[in-house]
Amino acid sequence: MRELENVAEMCKEAAYYLPDDVYRGLKRGRETEKSEVGKIVLDQIIKNAEIAKAEDRPYCQDTGMTIVFVKIGQDLHITGGDFTEAINAGIAKGYTEGYLRKSVVGEPLFNRVNTKNNTPGVIYTEIVPGDKLDITIAPKGFGSENKSGVKMLVPADGVRGVKKAVMEIILHASMNPCPPMVVGIGIGGTMDRAALLSKKALTRSIDERNPMPEYAKLEEELLELINSTGIGPQLGGTTSALAVNVEWGPTHIAGLPVAVTICCHAMRHSHRVL
């Protein structure tokens, strides 16, 4: 199945090559960073991205749990075997051939035995119009994933409540999730939908704001708040986050779910349309 080969290649690409928008964001952060130690840290992070790209090496040793977003055109007929198995076979091939770290345990609580090929991935499929197969691979490191969170607010909490909820999660995370961070936020839906939106938010370029002006403004205001915490690039400073990306969805009359996925500066993803 062609999906298998593509997924394998995409796993490697995502692990080695930091997206250009994130690289440029780090460079901008270096120019404006006020902490002397922060500048040294950013220099190392930028140099690291350059080495990883030039030498085809994993940018970070935590090459993540593999999140896969698949949009399947409804006119497409997938043949030649089990689609989910093909995606997982692609992950196994990519992580093995690419010298990526296998970081997945098969069962979370009692045994925690490594599956030794980084499968299974976390696969989300969506049926869309058309006949294309659109795949995004977004490996997620757990230093930052462990600091993510969901808060179930009520409508009366409003914008102020959303900001407070996000900032509580950010302050609790502090320097632990390898800042400069990229912060994905999902607002609305149900608890699980909000969490998924916060993951999807991280597949958008850090240079692109939400198309709805109110949300674009919220993104900018939250970024400013996060950059005023002093967290900085790990050892204090002004570059705590490179961007805040918000996605929203319809929700219940009684609810205002807010999910925050924190991503480290290794904001990795790879995208292909087949």
Place this chain on the structure above:
Amino acid sequence: MAESIRITTPFTEEMSRKLKAGDSVLITGTIISARDAAHKAMTEALARGEKLPVDWNNQIVYYLGPTPAKPGDPIGSCGPTTSGRMDAYTPTMLEQGIKGMVGKGSRAPEVVEAMKKNGATYFAAVGGAAALIAKSVKSYTVLAYPELGPEAVAALEVVDFPAIVVIDCEGNNFYEIGQKPFRNFDINQI
């Protein structure tokens, strides 16, 4: 920031006590990797009264699980992992003579107390700078628990491995010192 201080291993309590939070260091010599599963295995072995497979006296532990080495390379990408996950095991491990820890992120108050008692220093390497850090590693030799794969206990020969003293033997914390001048935020003002 002042010139980096060069450190060579073994890392003694005397050397450790000279370092201050915020010092930039370059480590040369042997450091030993161990992370979640190895810490669990070692503290369980100690609880059973067994001897550990590695003599930790005057050693520097590196919280690390590297990517596999490409052919011809000593090691794959090898940046620090989150130290806080080792906190539950750290006071026990410091009693084994560890004088330096390299990782990233905050430590529990019990760890800081155990560091003061044992004269140990906590260093941070830059989280996510894994391909860059690999340049300072010359060899990687598994010492124990090979079945743990990337979580095995291994000796790393390093030359000028870059790190910063985050918490010194007196408990001074550079994460707090470094953030304070740039904090202009009060959650109650939202």
